[in-house]
Amino acid sequence: MISGKKWQMAGMAVALVLAVVAAVLPADQVATALDDPVAVSGRLLSREATGDSSAWIEIAQYGGYSLLLRQEPITSSLTTYSSTLKDNTYVNSQTRKSINDWYNNKLSSNARLRDYAVTNDAMRVLGTIGAGYIDGMSLPTGGEARKGNDIAFALSYCEAALFCSMQYSKILPNGELFKSSYEARKNCELLLPEYVGAYIAPAYWLRTPGNTSYSAGCVAYTGDASEVTYGRAYQHTVTGTYAHHRPAIWVGSGIFGSSVTGKVWPMATDDLGLGSSFLQKHDVTVELRATFLTPAASSLSVRAVLAGDDGLGEFTFENVPPGEYVLYIKRPGYIARAMPVTIANTTGSKYALSPPGDEDMGVFRLWWGDCNDDLCVDGRDVMMIMELLAEGVDAFDARYNAACDMNADGVIDGRDTMMVYEMWNKIIWDYPGAESVDVFS
């Protein structure tokens, strides 16, 4: 139950935010409607996750949908807004034509982006000049959209101002300037090509017309010799100016995949006064691998973190694409643990993984004694310890091997040997859940 005091504090926080907004923004600033899309900051979808040759940036959310903007323009070449230079309507523009051609003909036909793309109403909300900043807000309409015109589209002026720009102005040269939101600026900083301070061309065209018949909306790198105009959304860029075509698209947020968590034991907890570098040698690494022998990409490889007093650890993966994986858990000196895992194709799911049966009580417990990482505990592991023991190797020695110091006390000695005997003859397939894992491919 939330106490009255907390409610009161929340109310004060809202009042404070409103007061700040009111102080900064001029009177003609129109607040966005409550059910408008909300700006979000810079989740990147990799090339692998989209099947496109560029990564994409999530710039806004609406219900279970995400508005994505392509991190790179369609082509590196700069192009005018329209072929006649005088026509500033998006429907006839080169920008729209190029974006449609890209979506229908250039993007791979089996790109994952197509699996999540949905229809939208962007062509009905192009945005107009001087009508405030809620004019031109597209929404997803949820239909299947693997192909078709205007599934991918140029942002409107208001979408650029609110979701991906550093600053925005109504009309140059005398339009009032506003600083874009934190989220919009973070997203703008992610755009490629990176701003290097010498660009003379606008960054990308918008679908909103400009304030004269020869101008269109645009987000500029630089545009005015007397001002710093990096990342500024304009409605006054001449259609004959050269700029990029950069598509946006509404997708189901399920494209970002699921979060996957679980618990492991035991973690090393005492750094012996040697600092974090000592503990890192004993880290528990957790991966979601395609096969047992295929190391995971960095996005699917994490280190467990301490989650309790008794060496309990937990791991978390974010944005896991749906698919079949081998969960792979490894601490030096411990038998690698593995289990087949299926991540289903559903929006925003959370998976808490645990081993089958009662033996582990929901925790992926690791068995010690496998110094040479051959997935079984036997005399060869004892031999490895004996060699270092004979030379008195400890944590200060360059030859220190964490896999032979299973109790992580900084010394390789008889106590580690005893640990090997405790798990004598255990093999990876003895772990609950690991019976069917193919460790040879």
Ligand SMILES: [Ca+2]
């Ligand atoms: Ca072994």
Ligand SMILES: [Ca+2]
């Ligand atoms: Ca030891």
